[in-house]
Amino acid sequence: xxxxxxxxxxxxxxxxxxxxxxxxxxxxxxxxxxxxxxxxxxxxxxxxxxxxxxxxxxxxxxxxxxxxxxxxxxxxxxxxxxxxxxxxxxxxxxxxxxxxxxxxxxxxxxxxxx
Amino acid sequence: xxxxxxxxxxxxxxxxxxxxxxxxxxxxxxxxxxxxxxxxxxxxxxxxxxxxxxxxxxxxxxxxxxxxxxxxxxxxxxxxxxxxxxxxxxxxxxxxxxxxxxxxxxxxxxxxxxxxxxxxxxx
Numbered sequence: 040x041x042x043x044x045x046x047x048x049x050x051x052x053x054x055x056x057x058x059x060x061x062x063x064x065x066x067x068x069x070x071x072x073x074x075x076x077x078x079x080x081x082x083x084x085x086x087x088x089x090x091x092x093x094x095x096x097x098x099x100x101x102x103x104x105x106x107x108x109x110x111x112x113x114x115x116x117x118x119x120x121x122x123x124x125x126x127x128x129x130x131x132x133x134x135x136x137x138x139x140x141x142x143x144x145x146x147x148x149x150x151x152x153x
Numbered sequence: 154x155x156x157x158x159x160x161x162x163x164x165x166x167x168x169x170x171x172x173x174x175x176x177x178x179x180x181x182x183x184x185x186x187x188x189x190x191x192x193x194x195x196x197x198x199x200x201x202x203x204x205x206x207x208x209x210x211x212x213x214x215x216x217x218x219x220x221x222x223x224x225x226x227x228x229x230x231x232x233x234x235x236x237x238x239x240x241x242x243x244x245x246x247x248x249x250x251x252x253x254x255x256x257x258x259x260x261x262x263x264x265x266x267x268x269x270x271x272x273x274x275x276x
Contacts, residue, residue, distance in 0.1 A: 042176065042179065047175065051171065053168075054169075055167060056170025057171070058166070058168065058170070058171070062160060062164070063160070069269055079231075080222060081156075085231065085232070086232070087238075104230075105172065105231075105232075106171060107171050109229075111168070111226045113230070114224075114225045115233060116199055116220070116225060116227065117228075119195070119264055129257070133234075133253055136267070137233075138269070141241060144242075
């Protein structure tokens with residue numbers, strides 16, 4: 040993606056909203072690191088929808104929804120820290136994230152053609 | 154407790170982290186190196202936070218903004234899942250596993266580097 044001022048601005052706005060929303064979810068009483076599961080698996084679904092639907096295929100929309108929102112909403116640094124407390128959860132979450140991404144793309148592709 | 158100023162600061166730091174990741178993500182060769190680099194740098198920043206905390210320089214507000222905001226915005230799970238999934242769809246299984254394992258292990262190594270150097274070796 041070409042770095043234009045518009046793309047940078049949209050990425051910033053998406054990251055601002057995604058990160059803010061993740062923090063708000065963090066404030067909900069957290070059981071067994073559930074917030075990491077929620078944000079990362081929802082983020083995998085969101086990026087799958089964005090990658091499958093042609094509507095998202097403009098630099099500005101990709102900047103806002105993919106680089107900005109999905110990127111800011113999900114977190115790898117949180118998982119890096121979680122690795123020290125519950126490494127099994129991290130491994131399962133990574134594999135499940137990829138699986139959910141693939142399943143969502145297939146479902147969106149099927150329903151968008153129907 | 155809902156602190157609007159803290160939420161705003163964390164969200165702003167997340168926006169900034171996302172823009173830095175966008176700049177990194179232009180680096181794509183045979184693998185998505187830019188995304189991996191963003192996750193590694195986020196791990197490195199976390200390592201320095203651990204060092205500063207160990208030295209007693211722990212401002213909870215600053216740590217919250219850097220850890221939850223900047224590092225959270227800089228690092229990404231969704232792109233790792235998407236890149237790995239796309240490799241899997243294209244039947245490039247070696248690249249899929251390499252991407253997953255690299256994004257899992259290298260940020261941890263980056264986190265440990267400052268901790269090992271400043272806390273274990275220097276102390």
